[in-house]
Amino acid sequence: MTVPSAQPPHTAPAGIAGRRPDGGVASPGRRGPASAPGEDVAALRGRHGDPTPRRLLRRLRRLLGDDDFPDSYEQALGGCQLPVATGRRVGVLSVDGGVGRSTLTAAVGLVLAAARADAVSVVDLGPTPSGVAARLPEQVPASSWRQLVADPASPDRAATGLHRSLRRTGSSLHLLDRDPDPTAHPAPAAEEVELIHHVLARAFSVSVLELPPAAMPMPAASLEQMHCLILVSGAAASSAARAAEHLHRLRDRAPQVPILPVVSSTRPATPAERRGAYDVLGAASGTTPLLVDHDRHLAPGLPISLERVGEQRRLQLVELAATALSLAASPGPHSAHRPGPHTGPHAGPHRADQEVR
Numbered sequence: 169m170t171v172p173s174a175q176p177p178h179t180a181p182a183g184i185a186g187r188r189p190d191g192g193v194a195s196p197g198r199r200g201p202a203s204a205p206g207e208d209v210a211a212l213r214g215r216h217g218d219p220t221p222r223r224l225l226r227r228l229r230r231l232l233g234d235d236d237f238p239d240s241y242e243q244a245l246g247g248c249q250l251p252v253a254t255g256r257r258v259g260v261l262s263v264d265g266g267v268g269r270s271t272l273t274a275a276v277g278l279v280l281a282a283a284r285a286d287a288v289s290v291v292d293l294g295p296t297p298s299g300v301a302a303r304l305p306e307q308v309p310a311s312s313w314r315q316l317v318a319d320p321a322s323p324d325r326a327a328t329g330l331h332r333s334l335r336r337t338g339s340s341l342h343l344l345d346r347d348p349d350p351t352a353h354p355a356p357a358a359e360e361v362e363l364i365h366h367v368l369a370r371a372f373s374v375s376v377l378e379l380p381p382a383a384m385p386m387p388a389a390s391l392e393q394m395h396c397l398i399l400v401s402g403a404a405a406s407s408a409a410r411a412a413e414h415l416h417r418l419r420d421r422a423p424q425v426p427i428l429p430v431v432s433s434t435r436p437a438t439p440a441e442r443r444g445a446y447d448v449l450g451a452a453s454g455t456t457p458l459l460v461d462h463d464r465h466l467a468p469g470l471p472i473s474l475e476r477v478g479e480q481r482r483l484q485l486v487e488l489a490a491t492a493l494s495l496a497a498s499p500g501p502h503s504a505h506r507p508g509p510h511t512g513p514h515a516g517p518h519r520a521d522q523e524v525r
Contacts, residue, residue, distance in 0.1 A: 213470050215464055215476070216464070216478070217476060217477045217479075218464075219464075226479065237479055237480075237483065241482070241483050244486040244487045244490050245490070247489075247491070248280055248283035248490045248493060249283050250490070250493055250494060251497075252373055253497070254373060255365075255372065255375070256373065256374045256497060257368060257369075257377060257395050257396075257496070258376050258377065258397075258398060258496050259379045259396070260379060260398045260400065261378075261398070261399060262382070262399065263383075263410040264401075265381065267400050267401060267402040267407060268432035268433075268434045268460065268466075269381075271469070272398065272400060272460065273292075273298075273378040274472055275303075275477075276485070276488060276489045276492065277289070277341060278304070278305075278474055279474065279485055279489040280493065284374070287340055287342065287371065287372045288340060288372060288374045288376070289343070289372040289376070290308075290343050290375075290378075291313060291364070291368070291378065292313075293378060293379055294346070294378055294380050295380050303469065303471060304341075304343055305472070308339060308341050309337045310343040310345050311330075311342070311343075313356070313360075316363075316367050317356075317364055317367070323367045324370060327366075327367050330342060330371040330372075344364075361386070361390045362393075365393045374496070379397075385417075391422035391425060395426075395497075396425065396492050396495040397418060397425055397427045398428045399411055399428065399429050401429065401432065401449050401457075402445065403433040403435075403437035403442050403445050403462075404445055405441075407445060408431065408446075408449040408452075409448050411449055412448060412453070413452075415453055416452070428488075428492055429449045429452075430458045430459070430488060431445045431449060431459050431460070433461050433462040434467065436462050459484060460485065463478050463481040465477050465478070
């Protein structure tokens with residue numbers, strides 16, 4: 169997989185769509201586009217996050233040497249290449265729907281898979297089909313996590329099958345999706361979650377898991393299997409307040425797991441809205457939330473191409489992936505992350521009270 173660089177950025181991961189570790193073809197499930205009927209899907213897929221005039225202006229500034237994006241991007245990308253112990257697991261969760269939980273799960277997985285030489289997985293553990301599969305390129309090989317844990321006595325065999333699948337397809341990213349069978353139980357049982365973690369620890373260096381919503385909390389033992397939790401809030405003070413309440417519950421239930429708060433704008437938000445959410449979540453967490461601003465390419469819910477995400481939002485995604493990986497790789501308990509470049513309220517190009525340019 170090609171590492172996304174400042175110029176040129178990411179190329180889609182190679183692989184065979186829908187391929188199971190045992191060589192069979194998985195059900196297509198919901199890998200199709202998530203756009204509404206009547207929308208021009210091809211146009212939406214090809215739409216860049218930055219309008220053409222903005223891209224031209226930035227290209228001119230870069231030619232004149234008046235642009236720090238390439239250096240900032242490469243520095244953040246280096247954090248995604250951090251060596252880790254086997255089986256680092258990053259969970260992504262939220263209280264509200266529609267705040268970008270699936271989009272961020274897919275994007276963080278894509279960034280890490282593009283930046284790293286080892287295997288990365290994206291896992292959908294939600295009780296109902298989320299949008300994470302639809303946000304991954306169709307070339308990403310997929311299989312059902314329920315099939316992997318069908319034989320509780322041989323999780324090592326399942327991990328070996330995944331290794332063989334990755335070698336066969338040439339992809340460094342693998343999707344473990346929900347069982348497309350509508351009669352299957354809506355969420356993994358506690359013993360299945362334990363087996364899933366066992367397989368992930370042996371098959372992938374990093375796994376990014378979309379967790380069930382806060383209304384369907386996971387058992388504390390399952391949360392404690394995570395090495396980092398990304399808690400996503402919408403860009404509104406009310407959404408941040410609900411996320412803040414859940415953050416305190418998470419700390420009570422899994423005090424050893426670091427929590428990374430993120431304010432995500434899935435629609436254009438005013439500086440005042442972002443600032444309100446940022447301040448509420450920051451005060452509750454005692455740390456500096458990260459920001460992921462609205463992006464025209466990410467908004468439709470179609471497969472993500474990192475090269476078409478606007479530059480500053482791409483930088484925000486890479487910083488999110490690098491910060492989460494740093495927390496997941498660090499030994500010992502954590503309650504917050506240290507502010508990094510471009511994450512503080514008055515630092516860098518994505519301040520909470522400023523429009524992203």
